[in-house]
Amino acid sequence: MTEDYFLDTIRVSFQEYSLALGNWKIGTRHVRPQDIVSTALCTVEGARDDITGAGQTHAAQALCSGIAPDMRQMLTVKDCDHYDLFTGPKWRDVIHPALSAFWRSIR
Structure with a gap:
């Protein structure tokens, strides 16, 4: 970058x-994110993320208002910091399974 x-x-x-x-x-x-209609949107936040403030990622849900409700998901992972979102037990046991289930549900 x-x-x-x-x-x-x-x-x-x-x-x-x-x-x-x-x-x-x-x-x-x-x-115009509100014009996005033909995709799915899943936002993931760590409840203890000290890099990305609470709600910053989930704000995409409101901005992308054209996406159907059944094509959306918000996941907030408790006891999860920024780096836990991408690696380790929280990723393996909580986030990856939730993302996999979401993507399967919209196919």
């Missing part, structure tokens, strides 16, 4: 709230 990309992401997401407010453009085109 380049420095410019990182700084632009911080500006768009956390300083100007451009995506959440519907003001984000790439070139001349607005980014």
